[in-house]
Amino acid sequence: MQAKNSKIDKVWRIIDLINWGEKYLKEKSIENPKIEIELFLQHLLKCKRIDLYLQFETIVKPENLAILRKWITRRINYEPIQYILGYSEFYGRPFIVNKNVLIPRPETEILIDISIEELKNVNNPTILDIGTGSGCIAITVALEIPLSTIIAIDIDERAISVAKNNVEKHGVKNIEFIITDIFHEKINRKVDMLISNPPYIAKEEVPGLMKDVKDYEPLIALTDNNDGLMFYRKIAEIMPSILKENGTAIVEVGIEDHPNRVENIFRERGFDEIKKRLDLNKDTRAIVIKNK
Numbered sequence: 236m237q238a239k240n241s242k243i244d245k246v247w248r249i250i251d252l253i254n255w256g257e258k259y260l261k262e263k264s265i266e267n268p269k270i271e272i273e274l275f276l277q278h279l280l281k282c283k284r285i286d287l288y289l290q291f292e293t294i295v296k297p298e299n300l301a302i303l304r305k306w307i308t309r310r311i312n313y314e315p316i317q318y319i320l321g322y323s324e325f326y327g328r329p330f331i332v333n334k335n336v337l338i339p340r341p342e343t344e345i346l347i348d349i350s351i352e353e354l355k356n357v358n359n360p361t362i363l364d365i366g367t368g369s370g371c372i373a374i375t376v377a378l379e380i381p382l383s384t385i386i387a388i389d390i391d392e393r394a395i396s397v398a399k400n401n402v403e404k405h406g407v408k409n410i411e412f413i414i415t416d417i418f419h420e421k422i423n424r425k426v427d428m429l430i431s432n433p434p435y436i437a438k439e440e441v442p443g444l445m446k447d448v449k450d451y452e453p454l455i456a457l458t459d460n461n462d463g464l465m466f467y468r469k470i471a472e473i474m475p476s477i478l479k480e481n482g483t484a485i486v487e488v489g490i491e492d493h494p495n496r497v498e499n500i501f502r503e504r505g506f507d508e509i510k511k512r513l514d515l516n517k518d519t520r521a522i523v524i525k526n527k
Contacts, residue, residue: 250291335393365431370398433466478526
């Protein structure tokens with residue numbers, strides 16, 4: 236795209252921007268450059284992907300070009316596209332996101348699948364979501380299991396604010412939000428399920444994260460500033476007093492040996508009915524623990 240002070244103002248069609256954007260983003264080492272320029276244009280022009288190609292000869296207005304230029308500048312500085320556009324998809328639904336909450340990952344959707352399976356024979360289940368962030372897990376479960384009651388907790392008031400905006404966006408009524416620190420405050424509830432995608436990156440691993448993660452996503456949602464296992468120890472400690480008999484806990488886990496280390500934490504606490512679940516990439520993504 237030509238600079239603002241160019242003497243010749245080029246007329247840009249949608250197809251020109253797709254071709255230019257794909258090439259430019261690729262040169263800047265952005266993964267999936269074509270997908271990203273398409274997403275920018277869909278959001279900018281308020282249309283679906285197919286419309287970009289059905290209307291590929293349409294000329295894009297100068298004011299929209301100016302907006303796109305700003306977005307591209309932010310993106311080549313590795314700001315996540317989800318923060319630039321202000322939303323992220325999760326389980327087929329759009330969720331508001333900003334720098335105060337972790338960006339939902341497709342891999343985390345396995346937690347929703349498991350919760351639906353585990354609760355299929357439970358009437359009016361109560362579910363506790365620890366570290367709700369954007370609320371994507373809590374809200375999705377609330378929508379997929381309409382007769383459920385969700386208690387969603389987080390230590391960060393800014394994250395809870397984003398989650399409440401998402402509740403309003405999706406018209407969900409069966410969620411209660413609580414700002415709390417599970418390490419210092421007691422949870423006086425009995426639930427059928429505990430679900431959590433906690434901060435599980437070890438402090439020493441943070442410097443090695445991709446720039447768009449470590450420079451933009453909230454560290455409080457990424458790492459426990461310890462060994463990446465603190466939340467699992469706490470969850471294992473409080474599970475007997477929170478989970479009903481035969482209740483289920485589902486926790487997301489990291490890569491390599493992390494799932495085994497998490498499993499051992501729960502086994503050392505006396506839980507012996509434990510299953511590992513794979514995501515679509517065939518990586519262990521969740522640990523499922525029964526409270527027997």
